Amino acid sequence: MAHADSVTLDRLQAISYRSGNDAPRGRRRRFTNALVVVDASGPDEAMIRGLGEAQFRGRETGDRTEHSWKFLTECLELLHGRTIDCRSKPAALASIASVMAELSRRARARDQEWRPRIGLDKRSARRLMKQAAERAGVIEGAVPMAGALYGVETALLDVAARGLGISVASLLGDEPAPVARIQPVSAGNTTTAELIDDLKARSGDDSGDLPVWLDFQRKLSYSRALRRIRAVVRAAGRHEIGNEIVIRRALRFRDLGRRPALLRAVDEIVERAPHPVRVTIATDVVGVARRLSSLLMRRRRTRVVVVRPAAAGGLVAAAGMARDLKYAPAQRLYISDVELGGPIAAAALQHLAAALPGVQGVITHDHHGEQPDVVDGQGLDIAMPWETIVDAVNDLAVVPPEQAIGDRQPNTYSEVPFLQPIGPNGTKGHMMERQALSRGMSTIRFSKGAFVANDGVHEPLLFKWSRSPLSSASALALCTHKEATRLRLGRAGVPVPRGRTFRNGDFETARAFADSLGYPVVVKPAMGVRGIGVVAGIQDRSELDLAFDQLRQSKLGEQDFIVEKHISGKDYRIVVVGDEVIAAILRDPASVVGDGVHNVAELIIRKNATRRLNPHLWGRPILFGPAARYQLAREGLTLESVPPAGERVLLSNSCSLSQGGDSVDVLDELHPSVREACVAAVKAIPGLAFCGVDFLLEDHRKPLAEQEAGICELNAHAAIGNCEYPTYGKPREVARTFMDACIERYDLDVWQKPAEQLSLRLVVRGRVTGVGYREWMRRHAKTYGVTGWVRNRGRRSVEVVIAGETVAASALAAAAVLGPTRARPTSVTTEHVQRPATSDFSIVQRAPQELARVQ
Amino acid sequence: MSSETLSQKIAPHEEFDGVLALRALLRAGLDVEVYPRQVVYAPARNGVDLSFVHGIPGSSGLGPVTYAQDKRMQRGLLERHGVPVPRSATFTMGRGISGAKRFARKVGYPVLVKPAVGDNGIETFRNIRSSGGIDAALDYLRTPPSERPGFSRAAYGLTELREPGEENGRIVVPPGYMFMVEKQLEGTYLRVLVSDGEVRSIIQCEGVPTDESFIGGTEILGQTHPSLNELALRAVAALPGLSLAAIDFVVENPVRPVDEQDLGVVELSERPALWVQARVDPTWAEQLAEDLVRRYATAEGHSLPEPRPSVSVTLEAHALPDATEGGQAIVEAATARGLQAEVTDVDQTAGTVYAKLSGDAGIVAHLVNEMLNGSIDEQRVMLAVVRPS
Numbered sequence A: 001m002a003h004a005d006s007v008t009l010d011r012l013q014a015i016s017y018r019s020g021n022d023a024p025r026g027r028r029r030r031f032t033n034a035l036v037v038v039d040a041s042g043p044d045e046a047m048i049r050g051l052g053e054a055q056f057r058g059r060e061t062g063d064r065t066e067h068s069w070k071f072l073t074e075c076l077e078l079l080h081g082r083t084i085d086c087r088s089k090p091a092a093l094a095s096i097a098s099v100m101a102e103l104s105r106r107a108r109a110r111d112q113e114w115r116p117r118i119g120l121d122k123r124s125a126r127r128l129m130k131q132a133a134e135r136a137g138v139i140e141g142a143v144p145m146a147g148a149l150y151g152v153e154t155a156l157l158d159v160a161a162r163g164l165g166i167s168v169a170s171l172l173g174d175e176p177a178p179v180a181r182i183q184p185v186s187a188g189n190t191t192t193a194e195l196i197d198d199l200k201a202r203s204g205d206d207s208g209d210l211p212v213w214l215d216f217q218r219k220l221s222y223s224r225a226l227r228r229i230r231a232v233v234r235a236a237g238r239h240e241i242g243n244e245i246v247i248r249r250a251l252r253f254r255d256l257g258r259r260p261a262l263l264r265a266v267d268e269i270v271e272r273a274p275h276p277v278r279v280t281i282a283t284d285v286v287g288v289a290r291r292l293s294s295l296l297m298r299r300r301r302t303r304v305v306v307v308r309p310a311a312a313g314g315l316v317a318a319a320g321m322a323r324d325l326k327y328a329p330a331q332r333l334y335i336s337d338v339e340l341g342g343p344i345a346a347a348a349l350q351h352l353a354a355a356l357p358g359v360q361g362v363i364t365h366d367h368h369g370e371q372p373d374v375v376d377g378q379g380l381d382i383a384m385p386w387e388t389i390v391d392a393v394n395d396l397a398v399v400p401p402e403q404a405i406g407d408r409q410p411n412t413y414s415e416v417p418f419l420q421p422i423g424p425n426g427t428k429g430h431m432m433e434r435q436a437l438s439r440g441m442s443t444i445r446f447s448k449g450a451f452v453a454n455d456g457v458h459e460p461l462l463f464k465w466s467r468s469p470l471s472s473a474s475a476l477a478l479c480t481h482k483e484a485t486r487l488r489l490g491r492a493g494v495p496v497p498r499g500r501t502f503r504n505g506d507f508e509t510a511r512a513f514a515d516s517l518g519y520p521v522v523v524k525p526a527m528g529v530r531g532i533g534v535v536a537g538i539q540d541r542s543e544l545d546l547a548f549d550q551l552r553q554s555k556l557g558e559q560d561f562i563v564e565k566h567i568s569g570k571d572y573r574i575v576v577v578g579d580e581v582i583a584a585i586l587r588d589p590a591s592v593v594g595d596g597v598h599n600v601a602e603l604i605i606r607k608n609a610t611r612r613l614n615p616h617l618w619g620r621p622i623l624f625g626p627a628a629r630y631q632l633a634r635e636g637l638t639l640e641s642v643p644p645a646g647e648r649v650l651l652s653n654s655c656s657l658s659q660g661g662d663s664v665d666v667l668d669e670l671h672p673s674v675r676e677a678c679v680a681a682v683k684a685i686p687g688l689a690f691c692g693v694d695f696l697l698e699d700h701r702k703p704l705a706e707q708e709a710g711i712c713e714l715n716a717h718a719a720i721g722n723c724e725y726p727t728y729g730k731p732r733e734v735a736r737t738f739m740d741a742c743i744e745r746y747d748l749d750v751w752q753k754p755a756e757q758l759s760l761r762l763v764v765r766g767r768v769t770g771v772g773y774r775e776w777m778r779r780h781a782k783t784y785g786v787t788g789w790v791r792n793r794g795r796r797s798v799e800v801v802i803a804g805e806t807v808a809a810s811a812l813a814a815a816a817v818l819g820p821t822r823a824r825p826t827s828v829t830t831e832h833v834q835r836p837a838t839s840d841f842s843i844v845q846r847a848p849q850e851l852a853r854v855q
Numbered sequence B: 001m002s003s004e005t006l007s008q009k010i011a012p013h014e015e016f017d018g019v020l021a022l023r024a025l026l027r028a029g030l031d032v033e034v035y036p037r038q039v040v041y042a043p044a045r046n047g048v049d050l051s052f053v054h055g056i057p058g059s060s061g062l063g064p065v066t067y068a069q070d071k072r073m074q075r076g077l078l079e080r081h082g083v084p085v086p087r088s089a090t091f092t093m094g095r096g097i098s099g100a101k102r103f104a105r106k107v108g109y110p111v112l113v114k115p116a117v118g119d120n121g122i123e124t125f126r127n128i129r130s131s132g133g134i135d136a137a138l139d140y141l142r143t144p145p146s147e148r149p150g151f152s153r154a155a156y157g158l159t160e161l162r163e164p165g166e167e168n169g170r171i172v173v174p175p176g177y178m179f180m181v182e183k184q185l186e187g188t189y190l191r192v193l194v195s196d197g198e199v200r201s202i203i204q205c206e207g208v209p210t211d212e213s214f215i216g217g218t219e220i221l222g223q224t225h226p227s228l229n230e231l232a233l234r235a236v237a238a239l240p241g242l243s244l245a246a247i248d249f250v251v252e253n254p255v256r257p258v259d260e261q262d263l264g265v266v267e268l269s270e271r272p273a274l275w276v277q278a279r280v281d282p283t284w285a286e287q288l289a290e291d292l293v294r295r296y297a298t299a300e301g302h303s304l305p306e307p308r309p310s311v312s313v314t315l316e317a318h319a320l321p322d323a324t325e326g327g328q329a330i331v332e333a334a335t336a337r338g339l340q341a342e343v344t345d346v347d348q349t350a351g352t353v354y355a356k357l358s359g360d361a362g363i364v365a366h367l368v369n370e371m372l373n374g375s376i377d378e379q380r381v382m383l384a385v386v387r388p389s
Helices: A065-079 A089-114 A122-135 A146-164 A168-172 A192-203 A222-237 A253-272 A290-298 A315-324 A343-355 A416-422 A427-438 A473-479 A482-491 A507-517 A541-553 A600-611 A626-634 A672-683 A734-745 A773-784 A806-815 B003-009 B013-027 B062-069 B071-080 B097-107 B131-141 B226-237 B275-280 B282-299 B323-336 B361-373
Strands: A006-022 A028-041 A047-056 A083-085 A212-215 A244-248 A278-281 A283-285 A304-307 A332-336 A359-363 A393-399 A442-445 A450-454 A461-464 A499-502 A521-525 A535-538 A561-565 A570-577 A580-588 A591-593 A648-650 A662-665 A690-697 A709-715 A757-767 A787-794 A797-805 A824-832 A841-843 B032-035 B039-042 B050-053 B088-092 B111-115 B125-128 B165-167 B170-172 B178-183 B188-195 B198-206 B216-219 B244-251 B264-269 B310-318 B340-347 B352-360 B383-388
Touching (some): A006 A047, A006 A065, A006 A146, A028 A146, A047 A065, A047 A146, A065 A089, A065 A146, A065 A393, A083 A146, A089 A168, A089 A315, A146 A315, A222 A244, A222 A253, A253 A278, A315 A343, A343 A359, A416 A773, A427 A461, A427 A734, A461 B062, A473 A709, A482 B032, A499 A507, A507 A541, A521 A541, A591 A600, A626 A648, A672 A690, A757 A806, A773 A797, A773 A841, A797 A806, A824 B071, B062 B071, B071 B088, B071 B264, B088 B097, B097 B111, B097 B131, B097 B178, B188 B226, B198 B226, B275 B282, B310 B361, B323 B361, B361 B383
Parallel strands (some): A212 A244, A787 A841
Antiparallel strands (some): A006 A393, A442 A824, A450 A461, A521 A561, A690 A709, A757 A824, A787 A797, B032 B039, B039 B050, B088 B178, B111 B125, B165 B170, B188 B198, B188 B244, B310 B352
């Protein structure tokens, strides 16, 4: 675009997304990043888009994800409508510095405000000491909300550079020059033997004489780090790996104080080594420890210095810090990303490194493809990484707020925040417990899925998910066998896709059978997985033979196979309790509807944002996997395509809600013959009291006799949330009806109507003391808006009293069985008590009042 | 045929109860439909069908059998009902191994290690006396259940839906897989069968009834101290909704009151597990099975005729991949087992064989079970309809 004197920040977005990988031994690393997207315009109204990436890494960047996200959205509000001076580089930098100074002040204020209150217990005292140590520079610390500030500043620099028509590197420095990338070997979550093997394999690469960078990831104790260094030095002596080794993040936080001892020990190891070897422990420099940094730089042993902009609060701050460092010629300076950063942050680092004279390299943990043009490019010279983030988005904030897309708006449910702590599958078990509690029953919970409900008079009822005492074990055993279900239903006169199993190679009989069924048919392996060898929609004998060939050549070609009538209907889930159909949804494959403005990726992100407001779907986003890629390619679209308003873009051929599908309530429209068939199917299985019937129908409003239709599966422990929380249409009270059936069957002594408010006493047993359980409960109680108290009862037991709305109080009772990370509750007993006389929630030593049990 | 030979023939214990229940239904002259994984329906002439899985009547609820298969929850309920259980704790494979060893040291060796969820009594490692022993047991349990030789899972058991893990190229259970460490109790094993609120059998075992050390035992029903019966009933009442249960006690002395000795419930299974009684007296196991079926039928409003020792039935074997071959294989297997058998019709396209069988009800039940589990010439029938002719 033409050079503008200033640009105005018109529209700002923050998109938080999960970034993760699988470490050895099933240990997953997961962090949250947030893209900051700033759309600005100059006098000619041409739009400039600036990108940045905020990185929330706990104490490494001074961020707590929840708080930093809140802060980041506040930043967007503050920046909206502001201008960036683009008359010159100094003017642009001054303009950004002024904004960032304001945001940094706010960050400090927010950090003070949101930081947990410090009590007087041991744990809090330790935390206080740690903070004091950080401030004194004894151990590391970071600028408050540094990771969030970093993302905002990068986006502003990108905007300004584009406004000036130069690269970010040119904006930050005078003579930018590209700098090499270095990818250290992650050595924190691996064994020494695995590490040496890995290094040996890499030493054959073209890395030549470059130093070997190892990242101990702050995982190792002093003694483990030293053992590992000895082993690496020995391997270098055997010429198995290169003889110049740089180690960063060598010690875990707890052992940082022993860093000088480590440096001395390493020097000794190197001196005693029979072969020449050089081991350098890199010094990471961070924002608040500037004085300490200078101190370190003067030390003889400081040879490699690493600056992390995400911890310094931005590129400008990091550049200033690097320039301030008075390092000696023998000392080398590097710029580093944080673990699991995305491509925008990687590009930003390349620009910073290019702008700073003397930087030896950019240390990057992950591979991010081509390097951006840091000399002649515009801004960061990188496009939105839609592929990376599209199905990993947690949250979206847009300023000014935008209109909803399309005519039909999906349902959203206010109880989502209460249900999230129990996980994406937590609703299945919790919803029945909520019903039990709301009718006055007491419960014992053993896990987030299993609870025992007791009316105090009759025998208790045992539930795990939707496995209830109402249905029999034998009913589930039959329903989980597809062929058996088909045979049983067929004998009961219920419509099922006709079909049967054939022995491997017996194609002649199968041909005759297909002829007798009538085409189209489906061919599939008898014990199929992931659709291997499945051919649907076979129209005639010649296509059938092709399908047999395909099956033979597939990985499952040795199996027996099934020939079945193909029903080209839509996919319905119909829930039956007893003799009654109580809910019905149509399941549509994942899709988005265009608005002529947003591209496919943006539409997916927006749709997933609404899915996150659905208790059943928040953990089941539309995924951008092979199925979605295939569907888009078939329609000649990419993630960047902007579909016209009203056009539906399919993203999957599966109707599964877990694969991003939508649910549409159709109960009131269901044709009576469909209802009758569902009830007949359930009655055909003795002991089946609750069932999700999977029905393929051409049209649920038409009589069965006038369409092709078939029941393909019965689910004896069906999900409850899919009909309770449909994407579109009327929610149905599945759990309530299911619990009513239990109450009626066992003639339970319960409250006539579900209570809207509950007062509960929980006794939580297990490893629940000394692990932050009470503080965790207090924090959640505040968020849930319930009152009461929490106190330790003994070494392995905590008592909690909560009073509030049924939805909130029962969800907190369910979450109590999980607790904070270090807790291991084994059971939670919940009973009804008098409402406590308190308007707050507090941690107490003794119960403030005796609360009588309510029957 | 005597059930001694029957019990010898039915090698997999987990199918024994199902065959005995089917035998009882055939002896009562009922029509039966037999589906894979030992699901049996006896259509009732006056309403409710009788149903069984692995010989467990339909009156055992899905929720309760799920609790019986989860040892942590089962123990939790037993303890709350005042039933003594050995000290135990569950741990995850991913993060709990050092905790498991600490726990073992705390409660003192010897300990047992077993899967936390699944059929009771299987894959239990006993006499572990060191942390090395725990490692050896866990090395076995680290293999995903579906890959373990001879592993079986009840048809209503929980399916593992989590992704398996990987260790040095070896596919292993997910990190969240749970196992239990339990203080090993010393004493005599008693196997107690409870149904419909009554103690039906107490076997004083020689060895451990759930492993190969079991060599026999004695029926001591009526000879134990009454407090033991009460405790057994209390144990079953802790898991309401089970129509029957087989409980393993370890006791010092079965005739002394329970509060005067160290004892504990070490297993509580939702299955009748009658192979234990069969090892002591095969006829007794058959009688118990017959009685369980008849009590269930009576409770559901059926009145069954007197049992008949031998039966003549028509058989429809459905969904055979190759019906002609399958029919021949069934007749050969039946004849080899001493039954009279003939194929009356074959529908090759539909995969259905029609046949007549006559002979001992136990052998017919056993043969039908084999048709369904695929052990007759690998012919796997998906439904067998058996009617008295």
